[in-house]
Amino acid sequence: MPETEEKDFKCLRCSAEFKLPYTKGVMQERTCPKCGSNSVRLDRKKEKGAPAGEKK
Amino acid sequence: MMDVGRHPNIKLLTNSKVEAIKGYVGNFDVKVLKKTRYVDETQCTACGDCAEVCPVVVPDAYQQGLSSRKAIYIPFPQAVPSASLIDMESCLGTNPIACGKCADKCDKKCIDYDAKDETIEFKVGTVIVATGMDVFDPVILEEYGYTKHENVVTSMEFERLLSAGGPSDGHFIRPTDRQRPKTVGFVQCVGSRCEKIGKPYCSNICCMNTIKDTLLLKDHYPDIQAKVFYIDIRAFGKGFEDLFKRSKEAGVQYIRGIPGEITEDPKSRNLKVMVEDTTSNKIEEHEFDMMVLSVGVTPRLDMPEVQQLLTLSKTPDGFFMEAHPKLKPVDAPSTGIYFAGCAEAPKDVKDSVTQASAAAARAETLLSAGKVKLEAITSTLDTALCRYCATCSRVCPYGAFTVDPKKKTISYIDALCKGCGTCAAECRFGALTMKHFTDEQIVTQIDAHLAEDPGEKVIVFACNWCSYAGADTCGGARLQYPPNQRLIRTMCSGRVDEKFVLHAFRKGAPMVVVSGCHYVDCHYIDANRWTQKRVEKLWDKFEKWGIRPERLLLEWISAAEGQRFQKTMQDIEELRKKVTKEEIEQTVKILTEEEEKDKAKAKKKQADSPTKKKS
Ligand code: SF4
Ligand code: SF4
Ligand SMILES: [Zn+2]
Numbered sequence: 001m002p003e004t005e006e007k008d009f010k011c012l013r014c015s016a017e018f019k020l021p022y023t024k025g026v027m028q029e030r031t032c033p034k035c036g037s038n039s040v041r042l043d044r045k046k047e048k049g050a051p052a053g054e055k056k
Numbered sequence: 057m058m059d060v061g062r063h064p065n066i067k068l069l070t071n072s073k074v075e076a077i078k079g080y081v082g083n084f085d086v087k088v089l090k091k092t093r094y095v096d097e098t099q100c101t102a103c104g105d106c107a108e109v110c111p112v113v114v115p116d117a118y119q120q121g122l123s124s125r126k127a128i129y130i131p132f133p134q135a136v137p138s139a140s141l142i143d144m145e146s147c148l149g150t151n152p153i154a155c156g157k158c159a160d161k162c163d164k165k166c167i168d169y170d171a172k173d174e175t176i177e178f179k180v181g182t183v184i185v186a187t188g189m190d191v192f193d194p195v196i197l198e199e200y201g202y203t204k205h206e207n208v209v210t211s212m213e214f215e216r217l218l219s220a221g222g223p224s225d226g227h228f229i230r231p232t233d234r235q236r237p238k239t240v241g242f243v244q245c246v247g248s249r250c251e252k253i254g255k256p257y258c259s260n261i262c263c264m265n266t267i268k269d270t271l272l273l274k275d276h277y278p279d280i281q282a283k284v285f286y287i288d289i290r291a292f293g294k295g296f297e298d299l300f301k302r303s304k305e306a307g308v309q310y311i312r313g314i315p316g317e318i319t320e321d322p323k324s325r326n327l328k329v330m331v332e333d334t335t336s337n338k339i340e341e342h343e344f345d346m347m348v349l350s351v352g353v354t355p356r357l358d359m360p361e362v363q364q365l366l367t368l369s370k371t372p373d374g375f376f377m378e379a380h381p382k383l384k385p386v387d388a389p390s391t392g393i394y395f396a397g398c399a400e401a402p403k404d405v406k407d408s409v410t411q412a413s414a415a416a417a418r419a420e421t422l423l424s425a426g427k428v429k430l431e432a433i434t435s436t437l438d439t440a441l442c443r444y445c446a447t448c449s450r451v452c453p454y455g456a457f458t459v460d461p462k463k464k465t466i467s468y469i470d471a472l473c474k475g476c477g478t479c480a481a482e483c484r485f486g487a488l489t490m491k492h493f494t495d496e497q498i499v500t501q502i503d504a505h506l507a508e509d510p511g512e513k514v515i516v517f518a519c520n521w522c523s524y525a526g527a528d529t530c531g532g533a534r535l536q537y538p539p540n541q542r543l544i545r546t547m548c549s550g551r552v553d554e555k556f557v558l559h560a561f562r563k564g565a566p567m568v569v570v571s572g573c574h575y576v577d578c579h580y581i582d583a584n585r586w587t588q589k590r591v592e593k594l595w596d597k598f599e600k601w602g603i604r605p606e607r608l609l610l611e612w613i614s615a616a617e618g619q620r621f622q623k624t625m626q627d628i629e630e631l632r633k634k635v636t637k638e639e640i641e642q643t644v645k646i647l648t649e650e651e652e653k654d655k656a657k658a659k660k661k662q663a664d665s666p667t668k669k670k671s
Contacts, residue, residue, distance in 0.1 A: 012595070012606045013627055027585040029575040029612065035627065036620065038588075039609040041595055 002026065008046040013037035061136040069176070071141065077365045080471050081392030081428050082181045092171040093141035095128070099166040100139035102130055106158035106167065107140065114146045116223075120213045122231075123223035128158045128167075133221055142167070182392045182419040185376065186412065187362050189398035192247025192255065192352040200246065200349055205320040206231045207327055207346045211242075211265055214348045218272055228277065230346045232325040237280065237345030240273065241329065242266050243315060244286040248352030257373040259352035260402040263290045266350045267303045274306040283309045283342060285331055293406065311340070318347055353402040366393055367455045369581040375401045380579065386414045389581050390454050390472065391428060394418050433475035433492045433547055437468045441487035448479040448488060451550075453581035476580035477551025481590070493546055495553070502560050505542040510564030511640055514541045514632050516625075517552045519584075522573035522614050529618030537625035540632075541569075548572065550583035554590055557608060562647045566635035567607050567628055574612040584612075601646050607635060 007022040011032035018033055020040070030040035060066050069090055076087040095106075110126035118125075118132045127146040130138065148155035149169055159167040191212055194202040202208050207230050209217070220226035230237045244266060248259040263286070270282045289310065291300040304310060315329035327344045355374035356362075363370065368388055369377040376399050379387040386394050396412035397403065403411070422428065435456070444466060446459040456472040457479070459465070480488040480495075489495065505513055518524035524545050530537060546552060549572025560568050570591055578584045588610060595605035609628060613621050 013609060013631070015606075027582075027588060037609065037624070037627075038612045039591075039606075041592070041605065044599075 008043040009040050010043045011035060011037055012039035012041055017043065057134060057136040068136065070137065072176075074362075074365060075175070077183065080390070080469055081422070082471075084180045084183055084392070086178055086180055086183075088176045088178075090174045090176055092173050093139065094144065094147075094167060094169060094171050095140045095142060096164075096166040096168070097137045097139035099164045100137075101164065102138045102140065104130070104140075105161050105163075109157040109161045111155065111157065112146050112148060114143070119223045120210070120216050122213060122216055139166075142169075181423050182394065183366065184394045184396055184412075184415045184419060185362060185366065185368070185388065185399050186396040186415075187356055187359070187399045189353045189375075189402065190356050192259075192354050194246050194349050194351055196253065197246065199317040200243065200347075201318050201320065202349060205318060205325075205327060205347075207237075207320070207325055207344075208318055208349060209346065210246075210349050210351045211262065211269065212351065214269060218269070218276070228273070228280075236277070239281045239283075239344045239346075241327070241342060241344040241347045242270070242282065242284040242350055243318075243347065244284065244289075244350045245314065246349040246351050247354065249287065255352060255354065255373075257402070258290065260290075260407075261404045262350040262352060264293070264296055264299070264404065266348075267291065267296075267299050269348070270303045270308040271299065271306060274303070274308065278306075281309075282307075283311055283344075285311050285314055285329070287314060288312070293404070311342075313340075315342075353398060356399070359399075362399075366390070368393070369453070371401075371576060373401070375399065377581070381577075386411055386418055389474070392419075392422060428471065430471060431473065431475045433477075433490065434470045434473040435468075435475070435477070435479050436470075436489050436491060437466070438487050438489070439466060441485050442466050443485050443487070445484070447482050447484070451478045451482045451583075451586050453478070453583050474580055476548035476583040477546060478548065478580070478583045478586050481551055481553040482586065490551070493551060495555075498544060498546070498553075498556055499559055501544045502556065502563060502565075505544070506560065506563040506565055511566055511635075511637060512540050513565060514538075514567045514569060514625075514628055515560040515565045516541050516543045516569040516571060517549065517556070518543045518545055519549045519572040519579075520545055520547045521579045522577055523549075523571035523611070523621070525615035526571075526613040526617045526621040529616060530621040531618075533618045535618055535622040537622045538629040541625050541628070548578075548580045548583045549587040550580060552587060552590070554594060557594060558647055558651075561603075561607075561643050562651070564640055564644055566640055567609070567632045569609045569611055569624075569628060571611040571613055571624075574614055577614055601650065603643050603646060604639075606631065607643075 002024045004021050004023040006019045008017065009020050009030065010017050011034065014032060014035035014037065016032055016034035020030055031038055032040055061068055069088055071093060072088050072090045074086060075089050078085045106128045107126040110128050112127035113124045114127065115121040116123050116125040128140050128142045130140055194200055194210060200208060216222040217224060218228055228236055244262060247255050248262060249256065266284055270284065273280055273282055289300060291297050311331065312334045313331040315331045319328050321328065327347045329342050330339060331342065332339050367390060371377045376395055378385050378395060378400055379389045388395060394415035396415040397408040444459055444461045444464045446461050449457040449459045453476065454472045454474055456469055458467045477490050477493060480490045502515060505515060518527060524543065527543060549570055552570050557568050570587060572584045572587055573579060591608065591610045594608055598605045598608065611624050613624065
């Protein structure tokens with residue numbers, strides 16, 4: 001079982017920054033806690049070395 | 057069961073396992089392993105003489121392990137076929153110790169220790185999945201002390217203890233002293249509605265099961281005191297409220313609060329609980345001779361096997377996903393497969409029978425018609441362009457493609473295609489096109505929308521079932537959203553090809569929105585996961601190219617979320633206003649250059665492989 005960890009995410013709609021659970025290789029529906037958008041992106045600046053995109 | 061067993065048109069294969077199902081609606085090839093019973097079921101009269109002489113004693117699963125059975129046995133009184141079978145793992149057999157007592161005793165000579173399993177293959181047109189459910193095992197909830205305190209039993213064990221055919225012949229006794237308890241406590245929602253253990257759903261049946269149990273208990277033993285601890289009682293079915301009332305009238309006390317822990321008095325073996333009654337806000341202590349954990353329903357442990365056999369999908373609660381929760385609650389997403397009972401979701405007998413009847417009728421309608429109408433919007437494969445990369449077979453939620461990259465073969469069954477368009481969006485070689493919602497149609501719409509004042513417009517790709525319907529709901533409710541947002545409908549957001557998004561930006565769109573169904577609502581099992589993946593990749597590319605990823609948004613909006621649609625579109629309009637003319641021009645320049653680079657690369661590749669067919 002891949003490990004689930006908290007990672008930094010950023011909302012592309014309202015720019016809010018927050019932490020969400022992240023499991024490598026598992027697609028998840030992510031929602032911004034502030035504006036409700038699903039344009040939620042792994043914050044690469046904070047997550048240096050994070051893999052590009054998730055595998056399905 | 058008897059009726060099914062006797063029906064001339066029903067072939068009942070018990071003690072069997074489906075090993076493989078291949079094919080599609082109307083053409084399923086099924087392979088079944090029929091395990092041997094070691095007893096000729098056509099000759100056995102279920103007299104039980106064999107079991108009497110069998111020396112092996114093992115726990116009886118049907119009686120929840122509260123009593124025992126023999127190695128040769130009939131699983132339960134109403135079993136069909138009514139014939140014995142041998143549990144070979146427990147049987148002493150004839151080797152190395154010569155037992156063979158049952159075979160000697162059987163006058164009809166039905167027992168054959170050397171009988172072998174049999175593999176049967178046949179064709180069927182439709183499949184009904186009625187694989188049932190498992191019951192939650194409360195051992196992991198240490199606070200309730202199940203198996204630690206013997207007088208804590210599950211609702212299943214309680215049923216057996218109260219049953220005339222049960223381990224105590226219908227005499228209700230508690231396990232430690234085999235005396236009739238005077239007080240019994242029931243704890244509801246054990247393994248249901250609990251996020252902590254990953255069971256957030258309501259098991260649907262436990263409230264009514266407990267109400268029924270308390271009525272049975274009071275009917276048999278009016279002097280027994282019964283108390284039920286609950287979160288809320290869900291008695292919503294026909295006649296259910298009446299049963300609930302009768303239970304209260306019979307003297308059963310209902311306390312709104314769930315005990316945190318069950319402790320045992322080592323001397324009396326009685327059980328104690330502390331509970332906050334949320335109707336009075338008081339902490340109370342209760343003592344019982346016996347406690348019953350009203351255990352919830354869980355998906356079967358072997359569900360992944362069935363899921364793989366039929367390429368089914370699961371909802372987040374772990375049960376099988378239906379084609380549509382409201383409009384197609386009996387159908388699996390793949391045509392010709394239906395659900396009955398708890399395989400799809402926890403349900404009681406009445407609902408299971410209703411769904412089973414519906415599933416039988418759905419299957420029968422299809423079979424008697426003799427032919428199936430296919431979706432008009434399916435994918436078309438041009439094998440001449442295919443490079444056998446197998447992307448399509450990975451992304452198609454219905455398994456319509458089988459690709460062997462080594463042998464360079466591809467097979468496509470259009471009867472399996474539901475028309476989501478994900479394969480066409482993902483195939484990098486143009487080998488897949490859609491009938492309707494073609495590339496040309498979509499690109500033409502983008503061009504038309506952006507022909508005038510492109511900088512003022514927002515291109516919104518909306519899926520037919522959810523976000524487009526959400527826009528309708530928004531309009532129907534007279535909720536205003538900015539008029540410069542231009543919707544382009546696709547059947548699924550999975551159809552939104554990367555090239556459509558890039559084309560829109562190249563044509564001067566300040567913002568592009570890709571919208572679709574929430575994960576649980578996706579009408580094409582999980583096609584929208586590929587949408588998200590594609591958008592995430594585009595964000596990365598944009599960043600690399602120096603385009604703000606914020607200009608491409610991903611939004612899941614359901615058909616009912618008119619207000620969410622409005623709010624999303626209003627927010628996006630504010631973001632659009634911040635995109636400057638210079639930024640748009642810069643984007644057009646970057647993307648045009650990238651397109652040129654891609655074209656040059658493709659040309660070079662083609663020149664390097666002159667033997668390759670047209671591409
Ligand atoms: S994705 Fe396209 S190229 Fe790849 S195997 Fe499928 S049809 Fe062929
Ligand atoms: S991915 Fe979608 S469009 Fe393509 S074959 Fe499968 S169901 Fe049809
Ligand atoms: Zn946000």
